[in-house]
Amino acid sequence: MAWSDKYIGIPYLDRGRGFDGCDCWGLARLVYARELGIALPSYTGAYSSAEEAAEVAALLDTRNRMQTWQQVSTPRPFDLILYRHGRLSTHVAIVIDDYRMLHIQSDDAAKVESVDDPRWQARLVGFYRHVHTRLKED
Structure with missing residues (x-):
């Protein structure tokens, strides 16, 4: 059983x-x-x-990335994937492995999808690793 299995099916709830x-x-x-x-x-x-969307985008901006998040070119499990939603970079997903991500969207439940899906690739901003996961794994 993958760690992600227990999260599949969680319903979407704004601010949940x-x-x-x-x-x-x-x-x-x-x-x-x-x-x-x-x-x-x-x-x-x-x-x-909209305000939360801007805060999430700001969380991974250049200043904060240097303190808490680092953009990486090769994702590992638990890295966050940042996607554009419209003009803002506001949607996040969690890397499961080289091919899959866990995420949730409005009007849907948490699910696993391919990182390589063209509709997601077109919106990809980048992969980000939390500094504390770097300390634990590096």
């Missing part, structure tokens, strides 16, 4: 942060807490979806 429902950031946060013991920011306060 648990097994009862998640948005894409909530799913990443849940996986990082449960599988890696790393607490990511919640972003569950009073916010609009």
Whole structure:
């Protein structure tokens, strides 16, 4: 059984942060807490979806990447994949292995999809590794 199996089927819930429902950031946060013991920011306060989208994009911007996230060319399990949604880089997925990712979108449940799927490749911004996973694995 892969670590990702227990997350498949979690329903989409805007601002959700648990097994009862998640948005894409909530799913990443849940996986990082449960599988890696790393607490990511919640972003569950009073916010609009557009504001959260901007915060998630800012989380992985150049200044913050140097502190917490590093862009990598060869992804490993648990790296985050950042995708564009419209003009903003706001959708995240979690790398399972060389070919698969775990993610969730509105009106769907958490599922596994191919990293190489053309509809995702066209929106790919990059792969990012959390500094604490680097310390544990490097």
